[in-house]
Amino acid sequence: MSLPRYPDFKPLGLEDQAVFNEYFERETSGVCELSFANLFIWKDSEHPRWTILDGSLCILVEPGGEPPYALPPVGGDRIPEAMEACFRHVPRLARVPEDFVRRHGTCFRIEEDPSNFDYIYRVEDLAELRGKRYDGKRNRIRKFESTFAHEYHPLAAADVPGCIRLLDDWFEEKRNGDADRKADKQAIVQALASFELLGLKGGVVKVGGRVEAFTLGGRLTADTAVISIEIANPGLVGLAQWINREFVRREWLGFRYVNREQDMGIEGLRQAKLSYQPAGMVKKYNLYPAA
Numbered sequence: 001m002s003l004p005r006y007p008d009f010k011p012l013g014l015e016d017q018a019v020f021n022e023y024f025e026r027e028t029s030g031v032c033e034l035s036f037a038n039l040f041i042w043k044d045s046e047h048p049r050w051t052i053l054d055g056s057l058c059i060l061v062e063p064g065g066e067p068p069y070a071l072p073p074v075g076g077d078r079i080p081e082a083m084e085a086c087f088r089h090v091p092r093l094a095r096v097p098e099d100f101v102r103r104h105g106t107c108f109r110i111e112e113d114p115s116n117f118d119y120i121y122r123v124e125d126l127a128e129l130r131g132k133r134y135d136g137k138r139n140r141i142r143k144f145e146s147t148f149a150h151e152y153h154p155l156a157a158a159d160v161p162g163c164i165r166l167l168d169d170w171f172e173e174k175r176n177g178d179a180d181r182k183a184d185k186q187a188i189v190q191a192l193a194s195f196e197l198l199g200l201k202g203g204v205v206k207v208g209g210r211v212e213a214f215t216l217g218g219r220l221t222a223d224t225a226v227i228s229i230e231i232a233n234p235g236l237v238g239l240a241q242w243i244n245r246e247f248v249r250r251e252w253l254g255f256r257y258v259n260r261e262q263d264m265g266i267e268g269l270r271q272a273k274l275s276y277q278p279a280g281m282v283k284k285y286n287l288y289p290a291a
Helices: 014-026 036-041 079-087 098-104 123-128 132-147 157-174 179-194 239-251 267-274
Strands: 049-053 056-061 093-097 108-112 118-122 150-154 201-207 210-219 224-232 257-259 280-282 284-289
Touching: 014 036, 014 056, 036 179, 036 224, 049 079, 056 079, 079 093, 079 098, 093 098, 098 284, 118 123, 123 239, 123 257, 132 239, 150 239, 157 179, 157 201, 157 210, 157 224, 179 224, 201 239, 210 239, 224 239
Parallel strands: 224 257
Antiparallel strands: 049 056, 093 284, 108 284, 118 257, 118 280, 150 201, 201 210, 210 224
16 A cells, blocks of 8 residues: 655545554554544544654544644654644644653643543443442442343444434434534444444443444553443433443453543533543643744
8 A cells, every 4th residue: 555645645544544553553642532443433524634754644634613633643753843744734733642742742832622631441440330439320230230121242233223223313312413413423323334344342232122222442552442432222221331331341351441532521421421430531732833
């Protein structure tokens, strides 16, 4: 495969997966956006383009809901030059991890981006839900288990139509059809269509033979999995808590941490993520050229 060379940029495609995985394995960050699967499932709304400059992977993103940006360049020995080239095309670098800021951000204006901080949990905490702080979660799980006959299995291609039906119902009830939510739905549909090719794992819960919950995640770093998607019928009390626990128990015990991504500044989502007692946050920043 011929790699694009700056100043030429290539729209992201599935054929680019091996190149991206090589770069991201070479320099892991723990930032959820710095994974090929994340970039690919969001490609239709965020329009990522990429190039190679001085040995660095440079990615430009043009989302509909915020100003365009570049992700921090990955690899290569001339990162400052790669950053300067990115600033010729976009006004900022975004989703920039702390370590990158320490190494390369001192000459730029730095802005914290708390709405995009990733929530990090210990696998053992999510799998066991031990202690008083998780009493409410365990109570809801017991309620679900005692009320509904259910089955769990790993996501398979045959489950996708049932997942799409649940997704349609869920967005109809929860998300009200605005532009941002349409982009969310589009990304989830892309993930369901491509999960096997992207190396993602999923879990499905059926009640009465119907898909009533599903979830998707993948490997982010050597010790951290990322769970990007979790959809559960809100009418089945305790189902969301049950699939949250079971997916970790059944698929991710070989990892130390789970990254459950950001809250996007949505208060209800923030409270839900905090209720699972995160072990820490992956802080992210915006970098702008100094005035």
